[in-house]
Amino acid sequence: MTSPIVPINGLMNADAIEPLSAGVRPAQGGFANLILQGLAKVDQKEAAADKLVSAFAVDDTIPVHRVMYALEEADGAVQMMLQVRGKLVDAYQELMRMQL
Amino acid sequence: MKAIEISQTGMDVEWRRLEVIAQNLANANSVVNGAGAPFRAMRLLSGPKKAFHRLLETGGLADDALAGVEVYGLTPIDTPPRVVHEPGNPQADAHGDVTYPGVDRAAEMTLMLKTARVYEANVVAMNLARQMYLKALEIGR
Numbered sequence A: 001m002t003s004p005i006v007p008i009n010g011l012m013n014a015d016a017i018e019p020l021s022a023g024v025r026p027a028q029g030g031f032a033n034l035i036l037q038g039l040a041k042v043d044q045k046e047a048a049a050d051k052l053v054s055a056f057a058v059d060d061t062i063p064v065h066r067v068m069y070a071l072e073e074a075d076g077a078v079q080m081m082l083q084v085r086g087k088l089v090d091a092y093q094e095l096m097r098m099q100l
Numbered sequence B: 001m002k003a004i005e006i007s008q009t010g011m012d013v014e015w016r017r018l019e020v021i022a023q024n025l026a027n028a029n030s031v032v033n034g035a036g037a038p039f040r041a042m043r044l045l046s047g048p049k050k051a052f053h054r055l056l057e058t059g060g061l062a063d064d065a066l067a068g069v070e071v072y073g074l075t076p077i078d079t080p081p082r083v084v085h086e087p088g089n090p091q092a093d094a095h096g097d098v099t100y101p102g103v104d105r106a107a108e109m110t111l112m113l114k115t116a117r118v119y120e121a122n123v124v125a126m127n128l129a130r131q132m133y134l135k136a137l138e139i140g141r
Helices: A021-058 A064-096 B001-024 B052-058 B107-138
Strands: B041-050 B069-076 B082-085 B098-099
Touching: A021 A064, A064 B001, A064 B107, B001 B041, B001 B107, B069 B098
Parallel strands: none
Antiparallel strands: B041 B069, B082 B098
16 A cells, blocks of 8 residues: 655744844944944044144144144045945945845 | 054154254353353163063064154263363353363264254155055055
8 A cells, every 4th residue: 555645744943034124234233333433533633633733833842743644644534434435335336236 | 554653753753863963053152161051962862662672572573562762861972071262251260261062063963964864764654654555545446
């Protein structure tokens, strides 16, 4: 005798489908923090450079290379932030272009 | 940007050294036994920041071994003072001699040129380090 047709078992140990946003949200928080941190640092450096320039205008004993270095540091921080912004915008546009 | 920080400390030290040289030259005619404090020509002592022993210990590039230079202090030069016979000078002593500090003007000028060249070398090093930094920002463009 052939064995009877074995009934199809129900879905066993099926996990619930996790919502998509649970995995995505921490990464988005990281990106937002990245831009905010970058902005805070740039602001700090600009403020320090500004303070040093006005101190130099008043008091001549601050070596001039210190003032120039502070200005260059602020400039470098702005350039860095522009690059980071460019990369993040590119990544966002790539994601938006995906066909769903 | 540690290379830039190190160049900054180099520029600080050379700036101080130039101030000391300028002081020596400005006081070349200050009478030693006249009114006010007697002047002695000074030299600036500088060297690597105290973390140099870390460089020897670790035998290479530990993080705090390359820390730049700093001023260790001033040391007086022990050249004998110049004694000039000027009886008409109101600051002359009983023998009519006036003592000036032993400032070797040729040595001071030579040291000043060396200081200026080292300062310029530090500026060039800092500019190049900054160019490298900005080039790195072009990665992926």
